[in-house]
């Protein structure tokens with residue numbers, strides 16, 4: 337959002353704050369020096385949505401609202417389909433009602449399922465292995481049908497690879513509640529002494545060092561990808577799916593070493609068995625984003641680790 341505001345876009349935030357803290361808004365105001373308009377509402381509240389879209393004269397929507405924990409989605413599928421799929425239907429109805437037809441949707445590389453080949457391009461077949469992934473896939477398919485139904489829809493689905501890192505101000509970043517599911521926030525908490533060790537899930541994958549390989553992308557690059565998508569949408573009707581990744585994969589051990597170097601802290605590790613549902617390797621072919629959006633990731637692993645560490649240290653004084 338800071339990237340959008342700095343690019344001159346007047347932004348309105350709509351959030352139910354189910355997985356975020358309202359204090360983020362004042363921190364964003366500190367970063368941008370602007371007052372941020374914010375509405376506390378649930379995406380499934382169509383009346384509130386329509387009122388917000390009308391009151392603020394919204395022209396474009398970036399839809400990032402959704403639940404995103406794979407394990408939780410297996411035990412709570414109704415909640416996941418309700419929030420993610422029903423929330424999107426509600427948004428589409430509100431957009432239709434108010435005549436707004438430009439939408440950027442935050443999708444995920446999870447829609448590729450188990451890779452048949454690497455790097456993953458957008459033509460790779462899609463599939464899902466859990467309710468979270470299926471909800472993203474359902475939404476993508478729903479959006480494609482919507483875009484086919486009338487020529488005025490302009491929709492881009494951005495397939496995120498593994499977002500990491502934080503804003504350079506160290507004022508905003510990822511704040512997992514409870515035990516982090518994802519690698520980087522967990523590593524940051526081990527470095528900070530909050531958790532005793534990192535469990536490395538599997539050391540026998542067919543990768544150079546036996547640990548899982550992923551395409552980690554800096555959140556600031558991801559944010560710039562959204563800005564590029566918004567600009568693209570203006571004169572491109574229809575539906576597109578576009579990868580947001582770097583094209584480079586790093587293993588868990590490479591991530592740990594990079595984080596140790598950035599933080600100056602040792603990260604004790606313990607290799608345990610594979611995590612159910614994990615794949616060996618996943619990384620993007622980012623050429624389509626370059627071609628259509630004129631966007632590519634600029635920030636490297638060092639910046640990802642350094643900004644995560646700065647945020648990890650800062651967030652404790654903010655909370």
Ligand code: UFG
Nearest residue numbers: 444445446497517518519522535536537548549550588614
């Ligand atoms: N890992 C560990 N220990 C941990 C956490 C993770 O070894 O404590 C390993 C995993 O096994 C994997 C790698 O670190 O090899 C990355 O794991 P993450 O949980 O950070 O990320 P995933 O690639 O499993 O999942 C992410 C998102 C999902 C999304 C998926 C595909 O969290 O929402 O990418 O895009 F579906």
